[in-house]
Amino acid sequence: MIKFENVTKTYSKGVRAVDNVSFHVKGGEIVGFIGPNGSGKTTTMKLLTGIIKADTGHIAVNGFDIRQDPIKAKESIGYIADSPDMFLRLKGTEFLNLIGDIYHVPTESRRERVEKLAGLFGLSEALSAPMMSYSHGMRQKMMVIAALLHEPPVWILDEPMIGLDPKSAFELKQLMREHTQKGNAVFFSTHMLEVAEKLCDRVIIIKKGQVLYSGTLEELEKQNKNKSLENIFLELTEK
Ligand SMILES: Nc1ncnc2c1ncn2[C@@H]1O[C@H](COP(=O)(O)OP(=O)(O)OP(=O)(O)O)[C@@H](O)[C@H]1O
Numbered sequence: 001m002i003k004f005e006n007v008t009k010t011y012s013k014g015v016r017a018v019d020n021v022s023f024h025v026k027g028g029e030i031v032g033f034i035g036p037n038g039s040g041k042t043t044t045m046k047l048l049t050g051i052i053k054a055d056t057g058h059i060a061v062n063g064f065d066i067r068q069d070p071i072k073a074k075e076s077i078g079y080i081a082d083s084p085d086m087f088l089r090l091k092g093t094e095f096l097n098l099i100g101d102i103y104h105v106p107t108e109s110r111r112e113r114v115e116k117l118a119g120l121f122g123l124s125e126a127l128s129a130p131m132m133s134y135s136h137g138m139r140q141k142m143m144v145i146a147a148l149l150h151e152p153p154v155w156i157l158d159e160p161m162i163g164l165d166p167k168s169a170f171e172l173k174q175l176m177r178e179h180t181q182k183g184n185a186v187f188f189s190t191h192m193l194e195v196a197e198k199l200c201d202r203v204i205i206i207k208k209g210q211v212l213y214s215g216t217l218e219e220l221e222k223q224n225k226n227k228s229l230e231n232i233f234l235e236l237t238e239k
Protein backbone atom coordinates (compact mmCIF):
# COMPACT_ATOMS: atom_id res chain seq x y z
CA MET A 1 0.00 0.00 0.00
CA ILE A 2 3.06 2.21 0.33
CA LYS A 3 5.71 2.23 -2.37
CA PHE A 4 8.77 4.34 -1.76
CA GLU A 5 11.42 3.63 -4.37
CA ASN A 6 14.89 5.10 -4.80
CA VAL A 7 13.83 8.38 -3.25
CA THR A 8 16.31 11.18 -2.62
CA LYS A 9 15.62 14.57 -1.04
CA THR A 10 18.19 17.32 -0.60
CA TYR A 11 17.14 20.45 1.28
CA SER A 12 18.18 23.83 -0.05
CA LYS A 13 21.17 24.12 2.29
CA GLY A 14 22.62 20.97 0.74
CA VAL A 15 21.51 18.56 3.48
CA ARG A 16 20.70 15.18 1.88
CA ALA A 17 17.99 14.18 4.35
CA VAL A 18 16.84 11.12 2.37
CA ASP A 19 19.47 9.32 0.34
CA ASN A 20 18.23 6.75 -2.19
CA VAL A 21 15.75 5.14 0.23
CA SER A 22 13.46 2.29 -0.86
CA PHE A 23 10.82 0.36 1.10
CA HIS A 24 7.33 -1.05 0.73
CA VAL A 25 4.53 -1.44 3.27
CA LYS A 26 1.86 -4.01 2.45
CA GLY A 27 -1.77 -4.19 3.56
CA GLY A 28 -2.02 -5.89 6.95
CA GLU A 29 1.36 -4.63 8.13
CA ILE A 30 2.42 -2.30 10.94
CA VAL A 31 5.88 -1.03 10.05
CA GLY A 32 7.94 0.97 12.53
CA PHE A 33 10.41 3.62 11.42
CA ILE A 34 13.25 4.17 13.85
CA GLY A 35 16.47 6.17 13.78
CA PRO A 36 18.38 8.88 15.65
CA ASN A 37 17.24 12.51 15.68
CA GLY A 38 17.79 14.13 12.31
CA SER A 39 18.06 10.83 10.44
CA GLY A 40 15.29 11.65 7.93
CA LYS A 41 12.13 10.10 9.38
CA THR A 42 9.93 13.21 9.28
CA THR A 43 11.32 14.10 5.84
CA THR A 44 10.38 10.64 4.54
CA MET A 45 6.85 11.04 5.90
CA LYS A 46 6.50 14.52 4.36
CA LEU A 47 7.61 13.06 1.02
CA LEU A 48 5.10 10.21 1.35
CA THR A 49 2.25 12.60 2.05
CA GLY A 50 3.21 15.01 -0.73
CA ILE A 51 3.95 17.88 1.67
CA ILE A 52 7.39 18.18 0.09
CA LYS A 53 8.59 16.95 -3.31
CA ALA A 54 11.29 14.35 -3.88
CA ASP A 55 14.29 15.17 -6.11
CA THR A 56 14.24 11.68 -7.60
CA GLY A 57 12.40 8.39 -7.13
CA HIS A 58 8.87 7.06 -7.18
CA ILE A 59 6.25 7.31 -4.41
CA ALA A 60 2.79 5.73 -4.47
CA VAL A 61 0.15 5.31 -1.76
CA ASN A 62 -2.79 2.93 -2.13
CA GLY A 63 -1.87 2.56 -5.80
CA PHE A 64 -1.86 6.31 -6.47
CA ASP A 65 1.28 8.12 -7.55
CA ILE A 66 1.80 11.12 -5.27
CA ARG A 67 2.82 13.27 -8.27
CA GLN A 68 0.32 12.06 -10.90
CA ASP A 69 -2.65 11.56 -8.59
CA PRO A 70 -2.01 13.69 -5.50
CA ILE A 71 -5.65 14.11 -4.39
CA LYS A 72 -6.45 10.38 -4.63
CA ALA A 73 -3.19 9.55 -2.84
CA LYS A 74 -3.86 12.08 -0.08
CA GLU A 75 -7.46 10.91 0.38
CA SER A 76 -6.00 7.46 1.14
CA ILE A 77 -3.78 8.77 3.92
CA GLY A 78 -4.35 9.47 7.60
CA TYR A 79 -1.37 11.60 8.60
CA ILE A 80 -0.25 12.74 12.03
CA ALA A 81 2.44 15.42 11.80
CA ASP A 82 5.32 15.73 14.25
CA SER A 83 3.74 18.72 16.03
CA PRO A 84 0.12 18.99 17.23
CA ASP A 85 0.23 22.76 17.66
CA MET A 86 -2.03 23.85 14.84
CA PHE A 87 -5.43 25.53 14.40
CA LEU A 88 -5.21 26.47 18.08
CA ARG A 89 -7.76 29.27 17.75
CA LEU A 90 -10.42 26.75 16.75
CA LYS A 91 -12.54 24.83 19.20
CA GLY A 92 -12.19 21.04 19.04
CA THR A 93 -15.52 20.60 17.23
CA GLU A 94 -14.72 23.41 14.77
CA PHE A 95 -11.39 21.81 13.94
CA LEU A 96 -12.93 18.37 13.40
CA ASN A 97 -15.71 19.85 11.27
CA LEU A 98 -13.12 21.63 9.13
CA ILE A 99 -11.27 18.33 8.62
CA GLY A 100 -14.59 16.51 8.01
CA ASP A 101 -15.51 19.10 5.32
CA ILE A 102 -12.12 18.85 3.61
CA TYR A 103 -12.37 15.06 3.41
CA HIS A 104 -16.13 15.05 2.57
CA VAL A 105 -17.12 12.97 5.60
CA PRO A 106 -20.97 12.84 5.74
CA THR A 107 -22.47 14.53 8.82
CA GLU A 108 -23.88 11.34 10.34
CA SER A 109 -20.65 9.30 10.05
CA ARG A 110 -18.71 12.32 11.28
CA ARG A 111 -20.84 12.51 14.41
CA GLU A 112 -20.54 8.79 15.07
CA ARG A 113 -16.78 8.68 14.57
CA VAL A 114 -16.08 11.77 16.65
CA GLU A 115 -18.26 10.41 19.44
CA LYS A 116 -16.47 7.06 19.37
CA LEU A 117 -12.91 8.42 19.13
CA ALA A 118 -13.37 11.34 21.54
CA GLY A 119 -14.94 8.89 24.00
CA LEU A 120 -12.04 6.48 23.60
CA PHE A 121 -9.52 9.24 24.33
CA GLY A 122 -11.53 10.98 27.07
CA LEU A 123 -11.87 14.18 25.04
CA SER A 124 -15.65 14.48 24.67
CA GLU A 125 -16.02 17.32 27.15
CA ALA A 126 -13.02 19.27 25.85
CA LEU A 127 -14.40 19.52 22.31
CA SER A 128 -16.33 22.72 23.04
CA ALA A 129 -13.18 24.55 24.23
CA PRO A 130 -10.55 26.24 22.01
CA MET A 131 -7.57 23.98 21.34
CA MET A 132 -5.33 26.75 22.69
CA SER A 133 -6.52 25.68 26.16
CA TYR A 134 -5.62 21.99 25.63
CA SER A 135 -2.60 20.27 27.15
CA HIS A 136 0.02 18.82 24.79
CA GLY A 137 -1.41 15.31 25.10
CA MET A 138 -4.95 16.57 24.41
CA ARG A 139 -3.74 18.32 21.25
CA GLN A 140 -1.95 15.15 20.19
CA LYS A 141 -5.16 13.15 20.64
CA MET A 142 -7.06 15.68 18.52
CA MET A 143 -4.52 15.06 15.76
CA VAL A 144 -5.19 11.32 16.04
CA ILE A 145 -8.96 11.83 15.77
CA ALA A 146 -8.55 14.25 12.85
CA ALA A 147 -6.25 11.84 10.99
CA LEU A 148 -8.70 8.95 11.33
CA LEU A 149 -11.94 10.85 10.71
CA HIS A 150 -12.22 9.92 7.01
CA GLU A 151 -11.28 6.28 7.73
CA PRO A 152 -8.22 6.25 5.45
CA PRO A 153 -6.65 2.90 4.52
CA VAL A 154 -3.04 4.04 5.00
CA TRP A 155 -1.89 5.58 8.26
CA ILE A 156 1.34 7.58 8.30
CA LEU A 157 2.05 8.62 11.87
CA ASP A 158 5.02 10.74 12.91
CA GLU A 159 5.75 9.87 16.56
CA PRO A 160 2.05 9.45 17.38
CA MET A 161 2.59 8.24 20.97
CA ILE A 162 4.43 11.39 22.10
CA GLY A 163 2.71 12.94 25.11
CA LEU A 164 -0.05 10.34 25.35
CA ASP A 165 -0.90 8.94 28.77
CA PRO A 166 -0.70 5.14 29.13
CA LYS A 167 -4.43 4.60 28.56
CA SER A 168 -4.49 6.74 25.41
CA ALA A 169 -1.29 5.12 24.09
CA PHE A 170 -2.92 1.73 24.69
CA GLU A 171 -6.06 2.78 22.80
CA LEU A 172 -4.02 4.08 19.87
CA LYS A 173 -1.98 0.87 19.67
CA GLN A 174 -5.23 -1.08 19.73
CA LEU A 175 -6.63 1.04 16.89
CA MET A 176 -3.44 0.41 14.89
CA ARG A 177 -3.79 -3.34 15.39
CA GLU A 178 -7.48 -3.35 14.40
CA HIS A 179 -6.71 -1.25 11.34
CA THR A 180 -4.12 -3.66 10.00
CA GLN A 181 -6.25 -6.68 10.87
CA LYS A 182 -8.73 -5.29 8.33
CA GLY A 183 -5.98 -5.43 5.69
CA ASN A 184 -4.88 -1.78 5.91
CA ALA A 185 -1.38 -0.41 6.46
CA VAL A 186 0.31 1.53 9.27
CA PHE A 187 3.70 3.21 8.92
CA PHE A 188 4.80 5.09 12.03
CA SER A 189 7.96 6.53 13.52
CA THR A 190 8.94 6.18 17.14
CA HIS A 191 11.91 6.46 19.47
CA MET A 192 10.40 3.93 21.84
CA LEU A 193 12.07 0.61 21.04
CA GLU A 194 9.72 -1.36 23.31
CA VAL A 195 6.73 0.03 21.42
CA ALA A 196 8.31 -0.98 18.12
CA GLU A 197 9.13 -4.42 19.49
CA LYS A 198 5.61 -5.12 20.71
CA LEU A 199 3.64 -3.54 17.90
CA CYS A 200 5.51 -3.86 14.63
CA ASP A 201 5.52 -6.64 12.08
CA ARG A 202 8.70 -5.10 10.68
CA VAL A 203 10.97 -2.15 11.34
CA ILE A 204 13.06 0.07 9.11
CA ILE A 205 16.10 1.61 10.76
CA ILE A 206 17.43 4.76 9.17
CA LYS A 207 20.53 6.87 9.79
CA LYS A 208 21.72 9.95 7.90
CA GLY A 209 19.05 9.37 5.29
CA GLN A 210 20.05 5.77 4.55
CA VAL A 211 18.35 2.51 5.48
CA LEU A 212 20.56 0.45 7.80
CA TYR A 213 18.15 -2.40 8.44
CA SER A 214 14.77 -3.57 7.24
CA GLY A 215 13.15 -6.64 8.75
CA THR A 216 11.75 -7.99 11.98
CA LEU A 217 13.23 -7.00 15.33
CA GLU A 218 13.13 -10.69 16.19
CA GLU A 219 15.56 -11.43 13.34
CA LEU A 220 17.79 -8.53 14.39
CA GLU A 221 17.89 -9.89 17.95
CA LYS A 222 18.70 -13.37 16.62
CA GLN A 223 21.64 -11.94 14.69
CA ASN A 224 22.90 -10.23 17.88
CA LYS A 225 22.49 -12.90 20.54
CA ASN A 226 22.59 -11.85 24.21
CA LYS A 227 22.40 -8.14 23.44
CA SER A 228 19.52 -5.92 24.47
CA LEU A 229 17.54 -4.22 21.77
CA GLU A 230 18.85 -0.89 23.05
CA ASN A 231 22.46 -2.01 22.64
CA ILE A 232 21.82 -3.43 19.18
CA PHE A 233 20.26 -0.11 18.14
CA LEU A 234 23.12 1.92 19.62
CA GLU A 235 25.79 -0.20 17.93
CA LEU A 236 23.99 -0.12 14.61
CA THR A 237 23.42 3.64 14.58
CA GLU A 238 26.73 4.74 16.10
CA LYS A 239 28.93 3.04 13.54
N1 LIG B 1 13.02 22.40 6.27
C1 LIG B 1 14.29 21.98 6.35
N2 LIG B 1 15.30 22.69 5.78
C2 LIG B 1 16.58 22.26 5.84
N3 LIG B 1 16.96 21.12 6.45
C3 LIG B 1 16.02 20.38 7.03
C4 LIG B 1 14.63 20.76 7.02
N4 LIG B 1 13.92 19.81 7.69
C5 LIG B 1 14.80 18.89 8.10
N5 LIG B 1 16.06 19.21 7.71
C6 LIG B 1 17.28 18.42 7.94
O1 LIG B 1 17.08 17.11 7.38
C7 LIG B 1 17.62 16.13 8.23
C8 LIG B 1 16.54 15.13 8.61
O2 LIG B 1 15.56 15.77 9.41
P1 LIG B 1 14.19 15.05 9.85
O3 LIG B 1 13.33 16.09 10.46
O4 LIG B 1 13.68 14.31 8.69
O5 LIG B 1 14.74 14.03 10.96
P2 LIG B 1 13.97 13.03 11.94
O6 LIG B 1 14.54 11.67 11.71
O7 LIG B 1 12.51 13.20 11.81
O8 LIG B 1 14.45 13.53 13.38
P3 LIG B 1 13.70 13.52 14.82
O9 LIG B 1 13.91 12.15 15.40
O10 LIG B 1 14.45 14.55 15.60
O11 LIG B 1 12.28 13.87 14.61
C9 LIG B 1 18.27 16.85 9.41
O12 LIG B 1 19.64 17.02 9.12
C10 LIG B 1 17.57 18.20 9.42
O13 LIG B 1 18.42 19.21 9.90
Ligand SMILES: [Mg+2]
Pocket: 041, 042, 043, 082, 158
Ligand atom coordinates in the same frame (compact mmCIF):
# COMPACT_ATOMS: atom_id res chain seq x y z
MG1 LIG C 1 11.00 13.81 13.12
